[in-house]
Amino acid sequence: MAFHLQTSDPQIFDFICQEWRRQNEHLEMIASENYTFESVMEAMGSVLTNKYAEGYPSKRYYGGCEVVDKIEEIAIERAKKLFNCAFANVQPHAGSQANMTIYHALLKPHERILSMDLSSGGHLTHASPVSLTGKHFQGFFYGLNHEGWIDYDEVLKIAKIVRPKLIVCGYSAYPREVDFKRFREIANEVGALLMGDVAHIAGLVVAGEHPHPFPHCHVVSTTTHKTLRGPRGGLILSDDLEVASKIDRALFPGLQGGPLMHVIAAKAVGFLENLKPEWRDYIIQVKRNVQVLVKVFLEHGFDLVSGGSDNHLLVMRLHEYSGKDAQIALDRAGITTNKNSVPGDTRSPMLTSGLRLGSAALTSRGMQEEDFHFIGNKIVEVLQDVQNSAKHARIREEVVAFSKRYKTYDTPIF
Ligand code: DSN
Secondary structure, eight states: OOOHHHHHOHHHHHHHHHHHHHHHHSEEOOTTOOOOOHHHHHHHTSGGGGOOOOEETTEESSSOOHHHHHHHHHHHHHHHHHHTOSEEEOOOSSHHHHHHHHHHHHOOTTOEEEEEOGGGTOOTTTTOTTSHHHHHSEEEEEOOOTTSOOOHHHHHHHHHHHOOSEEEEOOSSOOSOOOHHHHHHHHHHHTOEEEEEOTTTHHHHHTTSSOOOTTTOSEEEEESSSTTOSOSOEEEEESOHHHHHHHHHHHTTTTOOSOOHHHHHHHHHHHHHHHSTHHHHHHHHHHHHHHHHHHHHHHTTOEEGGGSOSSSEEEEEOSSSOHHHHHHHHHHTTEEOEEOOOTTOOSOTTTOSEEEEEOHHHHHTTOOHHHHHHHHHHHHHHHTTTTOHHHHHHHHHHHHHHHTTSOOOSSSOO
16 A cells, blocks of 8 residues: 655654554553554544634534534543443543643642552652642642552541542552542542542443442543553543533633544544443453463562552562663563552652553453463563573564564554
């Protein structure tokens, strides 16, 4: 197939081909990444990118929005059906914007947010001091107990002292289930609103494979690309219509300008996939595949935060070498992961003492338990000899040969 890009900008075309090859040949184990559907990429690469549509369906600031209005309405309806709630805003460009919108809608400047600290698995936009969210609002934090679990009594104790306006639950690196009901009880006890950031677990939630944030959360944010496997983007959901109208105004005109209609169409396409009965089969496989990794790592004496996993990811606590060393060694072997801080980490965020691994992307390529057994053992071989580049290069040959057996996409672009 000939592509316009190939002749108009061969340099960028070549880099896209290189990245396509990388995605085919490597084992993608970053817990927040996935291989989206071809249909999603087709919608994203469409003429919809040309259209400005500031506002909301039937209330736009531009003419010619009759088609994109229908697309956004479909995306909203599918999101509401998927999450079984009364309101969805499909316009956030990313999860960060979704979170900022929620704070902008529901809090006044400098009001208090209580969330999990970064090193325990929280997110920058959960009022971390280095994020705008931590400068405009006051962030207070809870962590994990020594075994790596949320201690809900401890959260309540902190909430009683802090008296936050908003409590955030839902994380970037927490391998266990979130008890939204318990969080709501805590929020009620201190008169706080409860926000669920389900970016990592959204695919599991809609499959019925993780407890649901509704009816417990007042508002929920998510990304659409991680375990949902849709396009890169954000989404805000609520069952409370008072919260909903504040969210719409806070997002536009409060925070964003023109919505990305090509991405909104792609979100709709992704949601349709998530609504299919086979979505649950995929998520069940994602969870089974993580369990294989847990078993292999525990058998080889590795230290896992909380001792295991209930979801799509696990976090390994490293002792003799850093997360950075582990990530680099695995990169050399063709296995893509990310270093991650762990509770009580004494190394800097650039080094860390942890490694986060997820199974969603490789499960999308069709890999199953026996494949994850092979992968787990390759990871062990690398980590048992983290400085041995020659050994990593040999493992890389095996990994590339193995990886090529599982298709990603037929063509580098559409
Ligand atoms: N970058 C995402 C992750 O890796 O979890 C969070 O924003």
